[in-house]
Amino acid sequence: MFQHDRLSNEITLFQKIKNLDYILLISVILLSVLSVFVMYSTDGGEILFHTKNHFVKLAVFFPLMIFIAFFNIKFWHNFSYLIYFIVILLLIYVSIFGIKSSGSQRWMDLYLFVLQPSELMKVAIIMCLAKYYHRLKIENVNSFTSITIVLSIIIIPIIFVISQPDLGTSILIALSGLIILWLGGVKIKYFIYSFITFLISLPFIISFLKPYQKLRILTFLDPDRDPLGAGYQIIQSKIAIGSGGLDGKGFLKGTQSYLDFLPEKHTDFIFTLFSEEFGFIGSVGLLILYSIIIFRILRIGSISRSNFARLFCFGYAFAIFIYIVVNLSMVLGLLPIVGSPLPIMSYGGSSMLATMIGFGIVLSAKINHKQMIA
């Protein structure tokens, strides 16, 4: 049982560096560099507020990712519950003392930057559930107790996040949690029953939605309903992407963004600008880059000896995938507009911090892939 501990504990710093996953690292660096250039374009081809801040955050969080990677995966396993509870506490703190902005209360002021704990929860919930399933006996996976516990782990943060209100992040947290349930072996029929129940109760859920959320759904169904109002974002976004064509309008030449037709181009709609300037080729290239990242994370998961690392990597790979799919579907007009950033590309410190922490743990799993966890 302890025979493997010796191996993992004695990894030197040199070996750690050697064991880093360079394909993943290079992909993340490429994505980061690309994101700075795109941010530079959103600033109208000048190094302004967004470009500077984005660069500074990358400069801080990238080393942080390496730093996290150098901790043993066992360490992260041991602190998973604690981290989850700390983030829950932060969510509680935010719901009481948080900064309000445009009708929602999601942020806390850390003097250096403003933190959005719900973004951290996207990673924390994966850690927490990965640890739970790592420790859970396979026989007990479908027991009533365990199901109740994992659902509580998912629902507690969601209650705080949805009351901020932040539907987009809630959905992403829920999906991140549910994927661990899936991977952990919860019976497929439970998922199917839940899905059916969800569909049946959908009208009921909709009646609980806030008017602006209902409007978003209506707008999604018919963007031309109110082209200058609610439908404006999605129409302009489609125009930008569509007008990009095969090879795009060229770097810094995206008229839709340059002339301010694009809403929220720094954050949720960053892909729109990218796609307008770099076209179909660039967009597919970006998707390939993301696919490489996802694939590397899956690969790291599959070589990991511990189920904690495996669950975390698979879960995190799926989470990244979901972030991308939700964001792209939204800007492409395939889903209603919910606030969801594109990992690394979108402007926003908390999202980037959470993503980098996630990559850090994945890299830690890679360095310590032979590590067994009891």
Next chain:
Amino acid sequence: MIKSNSGIRKTDVINRRMFIIGAAKIIVFVGIVARLFSLQINENKKYLTLSDKNRIREWKLPPTRGNIVDYFGNVIAGNLKVYQLHIIPEQVENFNYLLVRLKNLLNLSDKRIARINKLKAELKPWESIIVSENLSWSQFVKINNYLYDLVGVKPVMTISRNYPYNDVYTHVLGYVSQPNEQEILENEIIQERFVPGMKIGKLGLEKRLENHLIGTNAIQRYEVNAYGKRINQLEHQKGEQGSKIRLTVDTEIQKACGKLLNQKAGSISVMDIYTGDIIAMYSSPSYNPNLFLFGISNDEWQLIRNNPLKPLINKTLSGLYSPGSTIKPIVALSALENNVVDTKFKVKCTGKMELYEQTFHCWKEEGHGWVSLKNAMKQSCDTYFYEVARLLGVDRLNKTAEKFGLGKKVLGEYFDNEKKGLFPNTVWKKNNLGKGWVLGETLITGIGQGYTQTTPLQLCMMTAQIANGGYAIKPKIIVDSNPISYEDAKQSMERGLLFDSESEELIDKKLFKDKKNIKIVQEAMFASTNERFGTSYKSRIDDPKYQFAGKTGTAQVKRISKRERELDLELEQIPYKDRDHALYVAYGPYINPRYALSIIVEHGGSGSKAAAPIAKKLFKLIIDRHDLRNKQSNFERITV
């Protein structure tokens, strides 16, 4: 072992489930790529168009109006560069300070300042506010000198209508000004080309020829941002200036008319007796059309509006006057044509004529004695014409008068303010007044009083048609595509036919039955001006080159009471409003006549004293300019 077994089993479950979800991931990514493909490749054109529609905005600039030139090519309605002052609010650092500075520099009124503040609140910050539409050069220089202190101020040069001869042509050309909503809606071309700041014709030829003069918009394409702010200019498409229009008028003569009628209310018309070209058409007093370009101030407007001499009325076309004795050539001609009188026919004038217990006075109290047609015309004997009219009857007289253009519009569609006047007959009275014709009315119609109403231009045309030997002409003020030369017109007329450029056929234009009768009337008019005792003898010119024939007229504006007749007041003793209108119609030179004119001086007193002397001064100029005009006839063929 059990533990590790369960560990391995768990790993299997995780791996299996991962592969299921992995397959789903690939499908979803393929779906997203397909969506990208459909937007960016399949529908690229549609979205490119939409994107251009977003970012490109067209700005129409006001079109440049076509010039109007006189017969000699002098621009009488042109375009001028004007200097304007614009403020771009978003560039201004301190708006109130700027307004105070501008107020001092340009002497802006408080009202104007309030208006600028109002505009500022209404417009977007990058839309310019026009502070002053027309800066003088000195103001423009002043602003440029202080420009360093006036942040956000833009001196702008633009094009504006300009009437270089000020009030000389106002009643012919009209003026331009900002269109009102109805004017925009009524005219499709204006509607299509309208841009704020554009001016359209409000009156006269400017209005009538709007569609020719208007020109096309220059178009500037700008790239704009989502808020409509211009980012940069992409393209400039030049507009076409409106058509140039050449008039038949002679500025020198028109100006002289203005001078001759200075401080008087009245009208002068001069016409080519063969081509019908209007050489001059002046209504006095006039006003300066340039005042209307940038919005006339209320003070100036009130001054024009309240002027007792009524400058706003185009007296040449819409002034209706009793022709007085100037009708006598037509009465004489009608009587000759209908064989009512001949040259030997004489009437004894005793100063008055009694008819059914009513007394009809001759202007000469002591009477003219026995007068023939020639003498009656010469001395303008009323009694003779009472008698001739009585013998002729109003209906036969009406026929001749209408043949010569009375009771009909002269220029037809060109001026909406032209009036057609009236020459009465028995049917007209029955239909319009519901009463039978009274013989006394025939008598006063015979001396141009009563119901008869004529415009000065009608009298001019009537005279021209007598002067050219009794042929119909079609007066015109615009040189048409195929201008007939003076000689051609004269020759075809002498053959009794006239080439009508509109219907392109030769038409019988004879207005007489016997050419001799015209000759008799012409001789009588000659006598009236050039023989002793003629009413306008004092205004004659003996030099045959300038010698002209004419007929005076004095139109009563109110019935003269018996008391007033006995008083025999001097002109100055009668209130202005009650004074007679002075009229004079003439043509010349007597040998080979070329031009006819009519002069009316409102409340000027007698025709021989107030109107005929004007003709004397004018004729010299008209004849002197004839050769110049002849040379000019093929100057330029500008079409409408």
